[in-house]
Amino acid sequence: xxxxxxxxxxxxxxxxxxxxxxxxxxxxxxxxxxxxxxxxxxxxxxxxxxxxxxxxxxxxxxxxxxxxxxxxxxxxxxxxxxxxxxxxxxxxxxxxxxxxxxxxxxxxxxxxxxxxxxxxxxxxxxxxxxxxxxxxxxxxxxxxxxxxxxxxxxxxxxxxxxxxxxxxxxxxxxxxxxxxxxxxxxxxxxxxxxxxxxxxxxxxxxxxxxxxxxxxxxxxxxxxxxxxxxxxxxxxxxxxxxxxxxxxxxxxxxxxxxxxxxxxxxxxxxxxxxxxxxxxxxxxxxxxxxxxxxxxxxxxxxxxxxxxxxxxxxxxxxxxx
Ligand SMILES: [Fe+2]
Numbered sequence: 001x002x003x004x005x006x007x008x009x010x011x012x013x014x015x016x017x018x019x020x021x022x023x024x025x026x027x028x029x030x031x032x033x034x035x036x037x038x039x040x041x042x043x044x045x046x047x048x049x050x051x052x053x054x055x056x057x058x059x060x061x062x063x064x065x066x067x068x069x070x071x072x073x074x075x076x077x078x079x080x081x082x083x084x085x086x087x088x089x090x091x092x093x094x095x096x097x098x099x100x101x102x103x104x105x106x107x108x109x110x111x112x113x114x115x116x117x118x119x120x121x122x123x124x125x126x127x128x129x130x131x132x133x134x135x136x137x138x139x140x141x142x143x144x145x146x147x148x149x150x151x152x153x154x155x156x157x158x159x160x161x162x163x164x165x166x167x168x169x170x171x172x173x174x175x176x177x178x179x180x181x182x183x184x185x186x187x188x189x190x191x192x193x194x195x196x197x198x199x200x201x202x203x204x205x206x207x208x209x210x211x212x213x214x215x216x217x218x219x220x221x222x223x224x225x226x227x228x229x230x231x232x233x234x235x236x237x238x239x240x241x242x243x244x245x246x247x248x249x250x251x252x253x254x255x256x257x258x259x260x261x262x263x264x265x266x267x268x269x270x271x272x273x274x275x276x277x278x279x280x281x282x283x284x285x286x287x288x289x290x291x292x293x294x295x296x297x298x299x300x301x302x303x304x305x306x307x308x309x310x311x312x313x314x315x316x317x318x319x320x321x
Pocket of ligand 1: 253254
């Protein structure tokens with residue numbers, strides 16, 4: 001009897017121990033699960049942080065991209081390559097612009113065009129002159145932008161640019177031959193003109209409406225039927241005026257790509273003179289018989305970051321059909 005009782009209590013103790021062990025195992029499992037889900041959460045967080053960092057790096061990437069376009073025309077036989085630089089705002093890429101200059105040279109342009117706001121009115125002029133100097137082996141054509149017009153010494157800037165063998169088109173048209181193709185190239189002074197009181201007396205540089213500036217180039221008297229006609233003008237928002245003239249291609253800037261872009265969804269948030277959600281923020285536009293390429297420009301301003309909108313150099317091949 002005693003022995004049976006003892007056996008019984010022994011088995012009770014064993015069962016209790018087993019239960020205890022089970023509980024311990026359960027606790028261990030719980031702890032393990034907790035640890036695993038904690039590890040999972042941490043891993044997830046790390047992945048999210050890495051993804052955000054990658055998105056941020058891509059979004060705020062501020063080294064120039066080289067965007068290429070091809071424009072075909074039956075007025076062209078051999079064809080040529082234009083490098084289109086706009087809205088540098090004196091920004092500097094590499095010591096004395098060396099990085100930017102090397103990359104532009106690698107594109108082997110036939111001519112280089114500068115469509116305004118190359119010199120900034122506040123940031124100084126050095127970056128602009130360094131770039132122009134570095135590219136002096138190429139024929140260069142320039143039109144002014146509003147920031148050059150607002151500079152305290154606009155005429156001084158113009159003189160320095162012109163002294164560097166850059167052809168400054170001030171409501172002017174000229175015929176040039178590139179690779180045996182002769183074209184009309186014309187350029188207009190930005191409608192901001194020269195904002196400084198002291199230079200307003202100079203009739204040539206006073207602001208005038210853009211349609212008058214285009215008429216002043218003499219385009220209406222030129223043969224535009226047979227010769228490819230290229231307009232350099234800082235402002236893209238005047239496309240309705242450009243369409244009234246016999247122009248094949250307009251190269252413009254000013255809009256800075258609309259500053260903030262959302263890939264595949266939004267081509268720019270805000271541009272000067274176009275406001276929010278600008279229509280002509282950057283890219284190729286074709287309306288009626290006119291084509292217009294708007295450069296997103298090379299401006300770098302730490303106070304105004306470019307988002308999904310890297311600085312841009314435009315490369316255009318003009319070819320026959
Ligand atoms: Fe501008």
